[in-house]
Amino acid sequence: MAEQKVSHQPTSIDFIVPAKEKRRRFRVDRRFLPVIATLLTLLIMLVVGELRYGLGAGRSSFISMKVFSNLLVDNSYLLVLAVGMTFVILTGGIDLSVGAVVALVGLVMAQMFNAGASLPMAMLVAIAIGVACGLLIGTLIQVFEIQPFIASLAVMFLARGLANVVSDQSLPINNESFAALASWSITFGEGKGSWRINASMIIAFAVLAIGFYLLHYTRFGRTVYGLGAGDNAQAVKFMGLNAGRTTILVYVISGTCAGIAGILFALYTKSGFNLTGIGMELDAIASVVIGGTLLSGGYGFVLGSAAGVLVYGLIQVIIAREGLDSWWTKVFIGIVLLAFVILQRLISVRRK
């Protein structure tokens, strides 16, 4: 009942007197401006790509299912991380542990396969590791009132240390059903323009869909947005929503996503390595911010984060196509971040 009603997010515009509302109705809701900017950036990048490497350069079209399919194959783990991170950031928190969890999960899976474990077993353990890490962060934050940054930093060290204990070398994954899952794909089209859907993409899209549903169609999702209001969850508590449980749950969700991302990353690299995922949490946070979510919480969309991941991936594609050295990627990501952060700032200033 209440869950149906809350699916429409009340905005400041709803409370403005009707006369003004009439005039404003034709304008775009400001909540969507950052996401629109993200989509616009995506579009500009695609057009630039088209002009430089596609039809503009006399070759086959750059904007194709193939580009998107490759982007998603390469970044499915990042998409899953970004979905989890969106929940955390919407509450005004942060989760720095996800990169280390990805490394830990990859190594544990590799060790389990070496010990003869089955695929479902290894996957279950992988997700359980993620859940446990998330639960630990959530508990430290909620029960011991430790800042999210420090709590997740501690768990980052913990997961990284455990990963180093499991193995300090790259472990190849030798498991038939795992290899089958990694190479499974449906191919569409033929020749150069063919594109494919693989298991990672399907899993990533499933996570995205679940994230979207949770955030926009459930009481839990409303509470997540409410926690980001920056009033120490006062409003959420007055409304009778369970702030404490939700705080812990968002970190569990982020941890679970990190576990799933660990599986996807293992599928992608077919190995586990203790030095993977250093700075991966920053990639996830940057994607979320580029996707239009405010780091202070309360504003943002999980689909925006997905667009942010695409922008992120496309930067890498363009840098590679330009033949520039890989460190330019970081510089460009920094520039895009700067532009988006300033844009968000301008929007929030105008909102006031």
Add this chain to the structure above:
Amino acid sequence: MSDVKIKDQKKERNSSFSTILSDAAAHSSFWPAVALVILLVACGIKSPGFLSVSVMDGHLFGQLIDIARNGVTPLLLAMGMALVIATGGIDLSVGAVMAISLAVSLTYIDGAADGGSMGTVIIAVVLGLFVALIIGTFNGFLVAVLKIQPFIATMILMVAGRGIAMLLTKGQITTVTSPPFKAIGAGFLFGIPMPIIIAIVLFVIMTLLVRRTAFGMMLESIGINREASRLAGVKSVSTTWIVYAVCGLMAGIAGIVYGAPTMAADANNIGLMKEMDAIMVVVLGGTKLSGGRFSLGGTVVGALILSTLERAVIIFGFPSQTTPLFKAVVLIVVCIAASPLFRERQRIRRARRESGRVAAA
């Protein structure tokens, strides 16, 4: 009024050892100091020669000196970070700034005609620190003037900074041979390793700056309530701006001190994840990440905990790559000990014990 005071004094005089202990326990640096002492004693028991310091060739030698020297880099970063955190901010770019300032200095020495001369080294260091100061000023501009969240504002350079350092070194690991430059990180003055001297001098300067002037109090007031401090006349914009510039400068110094012994600017790896260590050191030192009260003395303790921990892992025969595990344990234990829930429990237990004592009497 005076009666009360006298009573209080009497009370203090009568106070038993346990109440002195509980008063000390309430101090923000108490648990960190206990952690440090436990670590040192544990190492001393495990390795008998651990606590001895000897003089060799007129230089101080020993495990403790090594620990102090290894603690210098995190300490330099953490002192700047402590000021930033006091204003309620955070600076994630310090690791990248380390890489950039070292890259600038070494690239200059590499290109100079006489890399070994004192003049070249001084110019190189000044250039490196100047760039670090500029970066800090840029961060400060984003945070103080544009009012962008510190986390994301400094994350921009955390991501891009390493790329910029790579551009400076053209993707190579720039190595030079310059004895005066090496001396910054590996030399000795009065028998004491140079980095320790640098750290002590900077610590004294910083302490004078924040405690002998109103600057420290202004920082804390901004961190506690920015609006209230503005109404009280604290220039919050310029103060915040200065703090980020100082933090950048300290990171630049840390980069040069850290990279000087090897004289190699490895832009990909120098200072990697050092920002996390610095933040951890500040928190271990009893400063709250939410801003407000900060402690430079506590930060020194935090830096020593970190470097002692790294050494302890080796002394106890664990592989050095397990260090993060122990960092996590120490961080969680110290944070939980300082958490409101734990303190409340302690207070209740103490009150119950006291009331029990009264009942017995």
